[in-house]
Amino acid sequence: MKAAAASPHLDVRNVMWLLAAMAFVVAPHLSHLPYWVDAFFVVIVAWRGWMAWKALRHPSRWLMALLTIGASLATLRQYHTLSGREAGVALLILMMALKLLEMRAQYEVTLSIYLGFFLVITNFLFSQTIPLGLYMLVCVWIFIGTLVGFNRVGTSPTLGERMRPAAALLLQAIPLMIALFVIFPRATGPLWALPQDSRSGASGLSESMSPGNISNLIKSDAIAFRVQFDGDRPPFSKLYWRGPVMTEFDGMTWSVPPIAPAGVVEYSKREGRVDYTVILEPHNKSWVFALDVPGKLPPGTYVLGDLEVRDRRPVAERRYYEMSSFLDYRYGETTSQGALKAMLKIDETRNPRTIALAHKWAAEYPDKRALLQQVFQFYNREFSYTLEPPLLDPQNPYDDFLFDSKQGFCEHYAGSFALIMRAAGIPARVVTGYQGGEVNPINRELVVRQADAHAWVEIWIPEEGWVRIDPTGAVSPLRVESGVNAALGPIGMIPTLVAADPLGVLPRIRDSWRALNSQWDQWVVGYNSEKQRQFFMQFGASSVDWQTLGVWLIGATFGIGSIISAFLFVRDLPPRREASVAAWDRYCRKLAATGVTRAPSEGPLDFLERVRRERPHLAESAAEITRRYIEARYGDGANRGELRDLARRVREFRPA
Amino acid sequence: MVANLRQSISDWIFRARAPESPPVTLVQRRIFILPTRQGYSFAFAVLVLLVASINYALALGFVLTFTLVSMAGVAMLHTWRNLAHMKLRPGRCDSIFAGETAQFAITLETPSATRFAIAVRRRDGDPVYADVIPHGTTAITVPVAAPRRGVLRCGRLEIFTRYPVGLFHAWSYVDFDLKAIVYPRPDPEAGAPPMHSKSDTEEGIPVAGDEEFNLLRTYRAGDAPKLIAWKALARERGLLTKEFSAMASSELWLDWDDARAPDTESRLSVLSQWVIQAERFGQGYGLRIPGVSIPPDRGEAHRTRCLEALALFAQ
Numbered sequence: 001m002k003a004a005a006a007s008p009h010l011d012v013r014n015v016m017w018l019l020a021a022m023a024f025v026v027a028p029h030l031s032h033l034p035y036w037v038d039a040f041f042v043v044i045v046a047w048r049g050w051m052a053w054k055a056l057r058h059p060s061r062w063l064m065a066l067l068t069i070g071a072s073l074a075t076l077r078q079y080h081t082l083s084g085r086e087a088g089v090a091l092l093i094l095m096m097a098l099k100l101l102e103m104r105a106q107y108e109v110t111l112s113i114y115l116g117f118f119l120v121i122t123n124f125l126f127s128q129t130i131p132l133g134l135y136m137l138v139c140v141w142i143f144i145g146t147l148v149g150f151n152r153v154g155t156s157p158t159l160g161e162r163m164r165p166a167a168a169l170l171l172q173a174i175p176l177m178i179a180l181f182v183i184f185p186r187a188t189g190p191l192w193a194l195p196q197d198s199r200s201g202a203s204g205l206s207e208s209m210s211p212g213n214i215s216n217l218i219k220s221d222a223i224a225f226r227v228q229f230d231g232d233r234p235p236f237s238k239l240y241w242r243g244p245v246m247t248e249f250d251g252m253t254w255s256v257p258p259i260a261p262a263g264v265v266e267y268s269k270r271e272g273r274v275d276y277t278v279i280l281e282p283h284n285k286s287w288v289f290a291l292d293v294p295g296k297l298p299p300g301t302y303v304l305g306d307l308e309v310r311d312r313r314p315v316a317e318r319r320y321y322e323m324s325s326f327l328d329y330r331y332g333e334t335t336s337q338g339a340l341k342a343m344l345k346i347d348e349t350r351n352p353r354t355i356a357l358a359h360k361w362a363a364e365y366p367d368k369r370a371l372l373q374q375v376f377q378f379y380n381r382e383f384s385y386t387l388e389p390p391l392l393d394p395q396n397p398y399d400d401f402l403f404d405s406k407q408g409f410c411e412h413y414a415g416s417f418a419l420i421m422r423a424a425g426i427p428a429r430v431v432t433g434y435q436g437g438e439v440n441p442i443n444r445e446l447v448v449r450q451a452d453a454h455a456w457v458e459i460w461i462p463e464e465g466w467v468r469i470d471p472t473g474a475v476s477p478l479r480v481e482s483g484v485n486a487a488l489g490p491i492g493m494i495p496t497l498v499a500a501d502p503l504g505v506l507p508r509i510r511d512s513w514r515a516l517n518s519q520w521d522q523w524v525v526g527y528n529s530e531k532q533r534q535f536f537m538q539f540g541a542s543s544v545d546w547q548t549l550g551v552w553l554i555g556a557t558f559g560i561g562s563i564i565s566a567f568l569f570v571r572d573l574p575p576r577r578e579a580s581v582a583a584w585d586r587y588c589r590k591l592a593a594t595g596v597t598r599a600p601s602e603g604p605l606d607f608l609e610r611v612r613r614e615r616p617h618l619a620e621s622a623a624e625i626t627r628r629y630i631e632a633r634y635g636d637g638a639n640r641g642e643l644r645d646l647a648r649r650v651r652e653f654r655p656a
Numbered sequence: 657m658v659a660n661l662r663q664s665i666s667d668w669i670f671r672a673r674a675p676e677s678p679p680v681t682l683v684q685r686r687i688f689i690l691p692t693r694q695g696y697s698f699a700f701a702v703l704v705l706l707v708a709s710i711n712y713a714l715a716l717g718f719v720l721t722f723t724l725v726s727m728a729g730v731a732m733l734h735t736w737r738n739l740a741h742m743k744l745r746p747g748r749c750d751s752i753f754a755g756e757t758a759q760f761a762i763t764l765e766t767p768s769a770t771r772f773a774i775a776v777r778r779r780d781g782d783p784v785y786a787d788v789i790p791h792g793t794t795a796i797t798v799p800v801a802a803p804r805r806g807v808l809r810c811g812r813l814e815i816f817t818r819y820p821v822g823l824f825h826a827w828s829y830v831d832f833d834l835k836a837i838v839y840p841r842p843d844p845e846a847g848a849p850p851m852h853s854k855s856d857t858e859e860g861i862p863v864a865g866d867e868e869f870n871l872l873r874t875y876r877a878g879d880a881p882k883l884i885a886w887k888a889l890a891r892e893r894g895l896l897t898k899e900f901s902a903m904a905s906s907e908l909w910l911d912w913d914d915a916r917a918p919d920t921e922s923r924l925s926v927l928s929q930w931v932i933q934a935e936r937f938g939q940g941y942g943l944r945i946p947g948v949s950i951p952p953d954r955g956e957a958h959r960t961r962c963l964e965a966l967a968l969f970a971q
Contacts, residue, residue, distance in 0.1 A: 110694045110822065114701040117724065121705055124716040133716050140723065144821065151822045153773045153785035161772075165820045175728035179721035187710050317713055525715045557729075564730060568737050621817065 013156045014149045015052040015103075018112060019045050021142040022100060025119045026093055028132065034078055037090050040071065044097035051101075064102055069097065089122045109150050113143050128525045130517065140168055142190040152631050157199050172564055179556035182271035185549045186529040204283035205243050205432050208255035209455055211389070211397055218387065218409070220450035223281055224434055225289060226518060227446040230275035234291075236436045238327055240456065240468065241289040241448060243433035245306040247343060249422070251350030254415055254430045261305035261339075265331055267293065268465070272328035279522065280319045286310045286322065289448075292468075293331065295324035306429065307331075318526050329399060332465035335427075340460060343427030351419060353399040358423030368426065368461055375420055376474040379413065382406050385476035410472045410479070414455035427460035431468075435479075442515035578644045583650045587625055591615075594655045604630055618655055625649050675954035678745045678832060679765075682815070686828045689736050691910055692953050698728060728823055735824040738774070738817045742788065746832040747795050749810070751960070751967075753928070754841040758800045760810040760834045763793040773819040778811060797822035802838040805924065805967050839963040843917075843925035849934055849941070850914045883938045897938075907952040908934055908941040910962075924966050931966070935959045945969060 023045060030038045047509050051058070051501065059067075070084070071094040079087035096115050103112055145166035149157050204224060225241075246254035270293060288301055290309050297303060298321030301311050311319075348355065365371040389408045392471055393400040398416045401408055408416075414430050421428035435454035437446040456470040472479055478608045588598045588607075596614055598607045608626045612619045628646045691699070702724050709717030748762025765773065766788045775783035776796045783861045788794040813834075816827035875884065875895035885896040915926040927945065934941040935954070942952035943962045948969070950962055 025904070107694065110697070114698065117701060117705060120720055121708055121714065121717045124714045124720070125712060128714070128716045136716070136720070137723075140720070144727065147821045148819075151773060152787075153775075156786065157772075165734075169727050169730050169820065170723070172730040173723055176726035176729060177719065177722040180725065181718055184718065184722070187713075405816065524719075527715055528713065561729060561733075565733050568733050569740075583770050 011149070011156050012052050012055075014109075014146065016049060017142070017146045017149055017162070018109060019049050019052075019100065021139060021146050022096065022112070022116055024142060025116055025123070025136070026096075026137040028123050028126075028135070029089060029093060029119075032086075032126070033090055033093070036074065036078075037093060041093055041097045044101055046340060048100045048103075054282065060104060060129060064098065067101075068095070068098055069334065071095070084126055089125070092118060106150065110147070113147055116143050116443065127550070130520055137170075141170055144169055163584060172567075175564075176557065176560045179560060180553070181527070182532070182535065183549055183552045183556055185546050186527070186532050188529050200385070204285060204450065205287075205453060206285075207244060208253050209246055209411050209415065209430060209432055211251040211392055211401065211408065211415060215319065218451045218453055222450045223449055224283070224448045224452070225278050225280040227279075227437065227448065228444070229276045229446070229511065230277075231530065232447065233439070234274060234327060239291065239436050239446075240431075240454075240470075241291060241434040241437075242307060242309075242431055243287050243289055244285075244431075245304075245308045245458075246430040246432065247306070249346060249419070251347040252394065256416070260308075260310075265303070265305060265307065267326075267329060267331045268333065269328065269330040270326040273324055273326055275322070275324045277320065277322050279526070280315055282316050282318055284314050284316055286314050288315065288319070290323055291325035291327060292438070293326040293329040295326055296322065298323060317528075318521070320526070320530070330465050333463060335465070340427045343429055344422050344425065346419060346422050351396045351398040353396070354402055354416065354419055355423040356422045357402070361420075362424035368583075371424060371426075372469070375417065376471070379417075379471055379474045383408065383413075383475050385409070385472065385479065395644065410455045413471040414457050417469065418457045421459050429458050431456055431458055435470075439509050440514050440518070442511045443518060445515070445518055447518075578633070580629055580646060581644075583625075583647045584629045584633070587622075587629075587650045587653060590650075590653055591622075591655050596655070618653075621649065621653055625653065671780075672678055676831060680744045682744065682822070682828050684740060686932065687739050687826055688828065689732060689824050689826040689963050692818060692822060692825045692955050695728070697821050697823075699722075700726070717859050727821075731821045732824050734820055735817060735826045738771050738819050739815065739826045739828060741773060742774075742815075743767070744830050744832075745793070747797070748835055749834050749836040751837040751839060751963070752802055753839045754802055754805045756802060758802045758808050758810075758836040759793045759797040760800060760813075760836065761797040761832070762813065762832065762834070763795045764788045764815075765793050766790050771817070771819075774815065776813055776815050776819050778813060783816070800836075802836065805838050805840040806922070807968070808836045808838050810836070837964055838920065839967045840924035841941050842926040842929035843922065844929065846915075846926040846929035849908060849910050849930035855910055855911050858936045864961060874947070882936075908939050909952070910934065910941055912945040920970070931959060931962045 022618045026041060042235050051057070064285055072091070074080060074089045074608050075094065076532065079090070081087050082091055092115075096112070096119060099108070099112050099115060103109060117140070120139055123132060123136060132564075141163070145162040149162045149167050152161070183302040244256050245480055248255045273295060274291060275296075278289065288298070288309050288311055293307060294303055294309050297309065298319075300313070303309050351377065361371055361374055365374055383406050386407045387409060389401075389412060390405045392398075392405065398412075398419050401412050402416055411432075414432075418428040418430050423582075432453070432455045434452045435456075436452050438452075439446050452583045454472070456468060456472070458466045460466055517615075536548075541548060584604070591598070591611065594615070596611060602610070604626050610620055611622045615622075628642065628649070632643060632646060658662070702721055705721045705724070705822070708714070709721050730790060743765040745763045745765075747763045747822045749758065749760050752758050762776065764771075764786075768790065770790060771788040773785055774788050775785045776798055777783040778798055778800065781798065781800070784796050784798055786794055787795045798810065798813065800808065800810060810832075812829050812831040814827050814829055816825060818825055824935065875897050883897050885893075888894070888896045910927055910930045912923065915923045915930070917923040917926050927943070931941070931943065935958075938954065940954050941962075943950040946969075947967065948965045950958075950965060
């Protein structure tokens with residue numbers, strides 16, 4: 001019976017809730033923002049909380065203006081821009097904090113919560129995984145709970161009174177949300193040009209390779225791409241996913257030529273066709289990955305003279321493409337002398353000992369096979385395969401590697417091997433890409449990770465053309481046969497746990513989780529216009545254009561809207577009349593039809609007396625019905641069976 | 657001007673209907689709903705989120721955007737439901753003196769769960785909020801200033817809510833024809849009512865605190881508390897009322913012609929003050945104003961009758 005004359009106000013607990021929600025939503029950003037932004041946010045939020053708690057005065061306009069200008073300038077100084085992903089997010093968080101500080105009125109709270117929704121979406125620029133999605137769902141839940149709190153008047157709601165209505169709103173919103181997500185027409189490209197750093201997923205291979213950079217990449221568990229084979233999967237040792245081909249060499253670094261080699265390739269043999277679909281994660285470079293000799297090419301791509309497949313645009317979004325490759329091939333026997341000569345170029349002044357060794361071997365073994373055998377034996381004897389190779393002399397790195405440290409990773413072997421080949425007069429080039437992968441037993445999908453990054457060598461032999469040689473295989477055959485984890489032992493925490501689990505429970509959990517992620521990536525994160533077309537086609541939609549989707553959208557909105565309204569409406573209807581009362585009313589109606597009408601004031605027993613007097617032949621059944629009604633209504637109550645019995649007696653009651 | 661135009665359009669759409677008889681149940685067709693200003697800015701924010709999601713092809717951005725859109729749709733239903741099926745009845749509206757504030761009450765009843773943040777307001781008035789809890793009635797009183805004597809009509813009341821998220825404003829109108837009687841403002845300068853009793857004894861009214869009373873009689877409902885013989889009560893002699901000799905014997909007529917004042921309203925103020933005083937002293941009194949003559953009596957009901965006659969004089 002309390003009435004509050006106050007209008008909605010900024011209750012301390014409400015303010016605290018809002019601050020907590022903001023802290024939650026900003027938390028994932030803290031790790032990649034500059035420390036001063038983190039500190040600024042934390043201090044301002046703490047200050048605002050203290051202010052609300054102690055009912056202190058707001059800072060003056062001058063101080064606010066000073067803080068705003070200061071924060072903007074500091075951001076500009078840090079990033080040299082105010083747009084772009086990193087700078088934009090930093091600026092948004094700084095301004096958000098200041099907005100919280102000056103917030104006084106109800107509408108400013110609402111504005112802050114809307115800004116909070118923008119902060120939620122900025123998180124998705126960095127990651128769209130299932131855990132982050134769930135975390136952000138919780139954040140949205142808290143925001144809506146906060147909004148509910150600010151819309152209560154007089155009393156401050158309890159935790160449940162905030163979170164339950166918010167949960168109800170969100171849960172009831174889910175069906176329509178899913179419908180909108182599926183049906184809302186997807187554009188095929190961005191509305192305007194995106195800043196360079198707008199999307200995440202920049203990890204991957206680069207245009208050059210020097211000792212150390214692949215072994216850095218290999219520590220990443222991130223997925224490079226996924227493959228679904230149409231038929232049988234070729235053995236792991238045949239899975240060489242070719243990426244950038246490096247022909248330029250300066251004594252230390254191998255790199256992609258500045259001018260792409262012309263794309264006319266003549267094959268003398270193309271067999272062993274394999275068909276597969278690749279889901280490529282964005283890596284912001286133009287190459288796409290294919291096994292050996294590409295057959296069918298996805299639209300928008302082209303193949304170079306060194307069999308490198310490139311897209312016309314950098315891969316900035318996840319891409320799906322169907323491909324076919326030939327694993328048994330021969331090409332390049334007729335390569336021109338000029339082109340081959342370029343594949344022999346080395347800097348004679350660097351790595352002198354390696355070059356001298358190559359010259360010596362070339363003289364000793366004129367037969368190329370014998371020479372290769374010698375080199376393999378050399379590697380096989382003393383070298384070891386390791387993820388943590390020692391630092392090399394920057395002037396003569398391959399001398400240092402081959403004669404002193406003798407420990408290296410694939411780029412050391414590929415780099416040094418190609419150098420030896422060139423010095424020995426055999427045209428050679430380094431190919432980087434991925435080797436192998438891991439099959440998920442749940443969905444038979446081959447997952448290739450950054451950890452599977454690899455480098456190998458192709459040499460040119462007359463009559464044979466370009467032939468792949470993998471010197472790492474000479475040192476660690478396990479790497480090529482079974483993958484990097486088998487060769488180096490488990491890398492990272494999860495593989496270590498998996499290796500330590502004798503029952504094999506963890507691998508199954510891991511595989512299921514990965515399969516779930518794959519579905520998520522394909523159908524949620526990767527739901528684009530193409531997937532949308534596929535989805536509607538499978539329901540027999542003839543065309544999937546804006547009009548069709550518009551009709552679907554309106555239909556779904558109204559359909560789901562009516563169901564939810566009906567659900568809410570029914571819950572509020574007054575309870576149905578008790579079954580016993582319904583039966584009794586029916587009994588009275590039946591009697592009334594024959595002229596015995598119960599007066600409103602007449603109790604059941606009085607009425608029964610009258611029925612006995614006026615309709616003696618009904619006395620028995622009427623007494624039975626009355627007794628049961630009184631018992632159900634005024635006595636101990638009745639169970640379902642008794643109520644059904646009463647209803648049956650009334651139904652069979654024939655007063656006429 | 658825009659505000660005026662909006663007001664006239666809204667007046668035309670929601671034309672006043674005849675006053676209704678209680679109880680009024682807020683059925684579906686009585687409830688109107690529109691987005692609030694916050695609702696419109698929310699729509700704008702969601703639009704920006706949608707554009708961002710399209711541009712950056714953010715699948716989870718779409719999920720967020722559509723969650724918020726659907727949430728707003730569901731919130732509309734919830735806001736509407738927060739008002740729907742409530743039962744309204746008119747509550748007490750006590751009579752007051754001019755210059756005071758009338759409290760118009762209506763009671764609300766919910767057939768289901770608690771209805772949070774329900775507000776009631778008059779046109780152009782400030783809203784009064786309450787949570788309407790189940791199993792019982794909740795009264796909301798709307799204060800209205802009463803500057804003049806007469807009948808004060810509350811007029812149509814707007815019952816509205818923005819709960820749970822403030823994006824929508826659901827409202828309904830109800831007009832129970834609530835009235836409060838506003839008595840003339842008592843004139844503090846009026847002095848004591850002139851004594852000219854029928855027996856023509858020229859006795860004045862005993863001043864307050866005069867302990868001389870000639871008899872105690874049994875308490876009658878409506879006797880002023882200050883006339884109750886508390887000492888007698890303390891001696892366990894029951895509830896007795898002191899009766900002063902002067903009062904007991906004389907009959908006081910509060911006459912229009914005795915109230916010397918420049919105009920009608922001032923006269924009524926003087927008479928109002930006299931009624932209050934006479935009642936306070938337990939004096940039996942009658943009221944004589946043009947067209948109305950109330951024979952002498954005493955007690956709360958009599959006082960009300962007299963004051964009402966003054967309030968409604970020439971109306």
